[in-house]
Amino acid sequence: MRTWWITFTYEWIKMSRMHTLLVVLTLLPLLLIYLLGSAFDSVIKPAKVAIYNSDQGAQRASVDAFWQGADVVPYVIPTVFTNEDKVREAVQNGSADYGVVIPADYSDKLAAGEAVSWRTFDGNDGSKNIAANSVIRSYLSQVNMQSAAVKVLGPESLSGLAGSQKEAAARVNVQTLGGGSDQTFGSVSAIQYYSVAYLIMFLQYGGMTGAVALLRQKSAGTLQRLFGIPTSFGAVVAGIISGAAMLGVMQAIIIIVVTKYVYGVDWGGAYWGIALISLLTIIAGSGLALTIASFAATVKTMQTLFNTLLFSMTFLSGGMVAMIQNKLGLISKLNINFWANAALRGLMDGSSRVLVWQNIGILAAIAAVLAILAIIRLPKVVKQHA
Incomplete structure (x- = not known):
């Protein structure tokens, strides 16, 4: 031994x-x-998204709830900032992969039946930009459909907007074509x-x-x-x-x-x-x-x-x-x-x-x-x- x-x-x-x-x-x-x-x-990893919501209207709470939805969390990791400049800075220095600014007139435009959009800032990672863009497009397409209904049917249809936004979040589906584990x-x-x-x-x-x-x-x-x-x-x-x-x-x-x-x-x-x-x-x-x-x-x-x-x-x-x-x-x-x-x-x-x-x-x-x-x-x- x-x-x-x-x-x-x-x-x-x-x-x-x-x-x-x-x-x-x-x-x-x-x-x-x-x-x-x-x-x-080929797996799209969650994107760190810097968010500034300047809207103080009736739809602010529903937007905040959207970012915390179970169907969104696998694709984005939201971080709330206090102004647009900080969102830009976070994307530029790489601490965030993507930036989103919700305009102050977001709720007012929805109430008037107008189409809405958010200001976005792409980061350096293309796959994470795709993931974040897909989430936002899916959400806003449903919101704008409801906004069009408001314009045709009148402001009383706005009461169903919160439910429509939840359905929009649930329909979010981001995946890589032709690949995957x-x-x-x-x-x-x-x-x-x-x-x-x-x-x-x-x-x-x-x-x-x-x-x-x-x-x-x-x-x-x-x-x-x-x-x-x-x-x-x-x-x-x-x-x-x-x-x-x-x-x-x-x-x-x-x-x-x-x-x-x-x-x-x-x-x-x-x-x-x-x-x-x-x-x-x-x-x-x-x-x-x-x-x-x-x-x-x-x-x-x-x-x-x-x-x-x-x-x-x-x-x-x-x-x-x-x-x-x-x-x-x-x-x-x-x-x-x-x-x-x-x-x-x-x-x-x-x-x-x-x-x-x-x-x-x-x-x-x-x-x-x-x-x-x-x-x-x-x-x-x-x-x-x-």
Whole structure:
């Protein structure tokens, strides 16, 4: 145990000082997740709307109630200001995405049966301008229809205006055509989809570092010298592999924490499941890398074979072309990434626990098979003339 612990600690310290490796294994997946998640994100987020209502007439209360309606809140986050200049300033400095000013004669025009409009100020975000514009147009179109009725039927029809405004708010429906979480990326958002895909991909790279360390130490003669000292050689090898696995654990923690608190990714809250899936992926990646290393003569050959296989698994599981796995059929399921991705996305979208455990079970079986193969082939990796 002492031998394992010393080797594990030494290997962990050595890897933690490899700054280039740490950048590739942590910052690169975070960059890919951000770029792809942002590029393919088709969900319109609520717009922060700066509002100044200068109307003091009979319809002021109904307008204020409109902005707090349950059908409007998903699309706009209203903030009330005390004058028009502050609304303009909020939009210009970016603290608000959109600005609205309700004119002082709004109630008077409605009472007279005239068409009404609000002054609006677009912000820098086009999608949020669309969301806010859609909400306002839907509302004002219904209000102007009622205003026309006032002009034809007389002021007594104005009594039904409040109810008409509530109906207008209820009819608000903003959505993205040709996209959305239930189409392009299944039941999760774009950034959730790519967070899962690249977490799984780079965890396997983390598992590969153990095989690389063993091959390099073998070629340098370090393992041969360790084999000759009076201690457990198996514990030494296990310590080296465990150090690489620990790197994968830290990698998973960093990616999940950053994506959750910086990118706002919803991982579903079942962190016990995420931890289990991550651990199984690291074991599977390590087993695969060690098995390949037992056949490869050099580190470069092993890395080339591993990279080719990992990129193929990532592609087939939909990590490069979203949801392509649904078109490929059985071939897409014959890899580690497919089952790990399916299990994590099941935790994200609240799928049946039975289905999630089924995916985890298949992933565990794959990891066990690869681990057994790695153990059987391990002498070919660590011994000079095995």
